Amino acid sequence: MVAEHSPLQPKTVLRGHKAQVHAAAFIRHNERLVTGDAEGFIVVWDLTIMRPRAVWKAHENAILGVAEWGEDKLITHGRDNRLIVWKFGIQEESTLSTVLPLDTSQEDRPQPWMVHMMEVNTMNFCTFSSCRPPTSSAAYNTDLLIAVPNTLQSEAIDIFHLPSQRRQQTVKLGDKNGMVMALSLFYRHDTLILIAGYENGLAIVAQLLTDGSWEITYRATTHTQPVLSLDVVRSQEFFYTSSADAVIAKHPIPLLNKKLPPTTTASSPTSSGKPAPSSSSGVSLLSAALASQPQSQAQQIGSNTATEVETQPLKVINTKHSGQQDLKIRSDSKIFATAGWDGRIRVYSVKTMKEVAVLKWHQVGCYAVAFSTIEDGEEKAGSKPVSEEEETARSGAGTVVPRLVEMTVREKRIRHVKTAHWLAAGSKDGKVSLWDVY
Numbered sequence: 001m002v003a004e005h006s007p008l009q010p011k012t013v014l015r016g017h018k019a020q021v022h023a024a025a026f027i028r029h030n031e032r033l034v035t036g037d038a039e040g041f042i043v044v045w046d047l048t049i050m051r052p053r054a055v056w057k058a059h060e061n062a063i064l065g066v067a068e069w070g071e072d073k074l075i076t077h078g079r080d081n082r083l084i085v086w087k088f089g090i091q092e093e094s095t096l097s098t099v100l101p102l103d104t105s106q107e108d109r110p111q112p113w114m115v116h117m118m119e120v121n122t123m124n125f126c127t128f129s130s131c132r133p134p135t136s137s138a139a140y141n142t143d144l145l146i147a148v149p150n151t152l153q154s155e156a157i158d159i160f161h162l163p164s165q166r167r168q169q170t171v172k173l174g175d176k177n178g179m180v181m182a183l184s185l186f187y188r189h190d191t192l193i194l195i196a197g198y199e200n201g202l203a204i205v206a207q208l209l210t211d212g213s214w215e216i217t218y219r220a221t222t223h224t225q226p227v228l229s230l231d232v233v234r235s236q237e238f239f240y241t242s243s244a245d246a247v248i249a250k251h252p253i254p255l256l257n258k259k260l261p262p263t264t265t266a267s268s269p270t271s272s273g274k275p276a277p278s279s280s281s282g283v284s285l286l287s288a289a290l291a292s293q294p295q296s297q298a299q300q301i302g303s304n305t306a307t308e309v310e311t312q313p314l315k316v317i318n319t320k321h322s323g324q325q326d327l328k329i330r331s332d333s334k335i336f337a338t339a340g341w342d343g344r345i346r347v348y349s350v351k352t353m354k355e356v357a358v359l360k361w362h363q364v365g366c367y368a369v370a371f372s373t374i375e376d377g378e379e380k381a382g383s384k385p386v387s388e389e390e391e392t393a394r395s396g397a398g399t400v401v402p403r404l405v406e407m408t409v410r411e412k413r414i415r416h417v418k419t420a421h422w423l424a425a426g427s428k429d430g431k432v433s434l435w436d437v438y
Contacts, residue, residue: 010361010433012050016043016100021426024370027068030418035432036063041101048413054096056111065127077128085116121151129183147185154179171214173204182230197227203241205253218310222249229327242324242338250315317353330371339366345425361433368426
């Protein structure tokens with residue numbers, strides 16, 4: 001038990017990056033932590049042994065974001081105007097280098113197989129957001145939608161489809177808001193939702209209608225400085241934004257009534273005279289909605305003037321700590337954390353937005369924070385005792401079932417890694433602190 005007034009300490013510190021760490025993400029059921037730095041290097045850490053499993057230079061400039069796509073693909077977004085999908089299953093690890101960026105040796109670091117590469121905008125310092133279409137069709141379980149700032153219009157947003165790499169929409173949600181700084185794209189039930197944070201401190205929520213247009217459902221300016229990060233709670237009912245100022249804001253995610261104006265309904269023909277395809281027809285919902293839309297035209301907000309746009313945030317707090325670069329909500333929706341320019345990682349309650357912990361180890365600014373995924377009903381790492389009755393019941397007709405206490409060292413490590421409540425923080429010093437919290 002840590003003494004009441006003793007400062008919390010990280011479980012471990014991962015050293016290996018030579019430049020500041022800008023992105024972090026847990027993958028493979030928390031067994032791996034992926035970190036990306038300002039020189040374009042990706043390091044994949046094996047958390048069972050706290051050592052690198054794969055190192056390569058993914059981009060020629062800073063990494064803006066990284067995310068897992070399925071069990072065997074990794075997406076990286078760099079300031080070299082490229083978004084790359086790498087083939088990165090467990091079998092690829094053995095073919096890659098483990099020489100860290102700090103190592104000055106000239107050893108070659110091979111890259112994984114490049115599955116897709118797209119030229120995208122990175123002038124905004126805004127990373128991508130991705131989501132899968134809500135379809136149960138096995139033929140489309142590899143589809144992915146990617147949202148990134150538009151290359152030519154800094155206020156507009158491009159939505160791409162993978163694996164086709166087609167740009168399906170360019171969405172512009174307003175004028176004179178400055179550059180898009182943070183994005184979130186996701187399906188709430190069967191409705192595609194786009195959230196954008198802008199340079200002027202504005203946050204906007206818009207939803208895709210069945211006629212292919214976008215309708216703004218919420219807009220509010222709660223920050224006096226650019227929005228730096230946003231994240232959506234698991235229930236998809238609200239989201240948080242952080243900024244270069246000291247404010248953290250909680251915003252609603254309202255949905256429009258499913259009914260559209262009488263001239264356009266969900267079951268009415270499209271402009272081409274053909275019935276609108278459904279998700280069960282093997283076409284993604286976004287593709288169906290855009291089937292009759294010109295690919296090259298930017299989609300403006302919808303014409304349903306009867307819609308009342310919400311403008312009131314749910315809650316706004318002044319933390320008195322400017323520059324909260326990154327904000328992430330834990331998957332159980334109990335806490336969220338921010339990475340601060342002052343080197344502190346601050347943990348807040350999702351319910352009350354009160355600060356519940358301040359994690360201080362880094363002496364310089366922190367730029368990235370990530371939570372491990374907590375599964376429903378998951379128990380904290382450790383050995384749960386098994387009674388003789390339970391063991392006998394499980395063993396059946398003489399089958400021997402080993403107790404948890406008889407697990408191998410490796411099995412115990414894997415169990416601990418998968419169930420620990422990890423919080424990772426990447427800093428300007430190139431180090432990644434790993435904490436076990438709540």
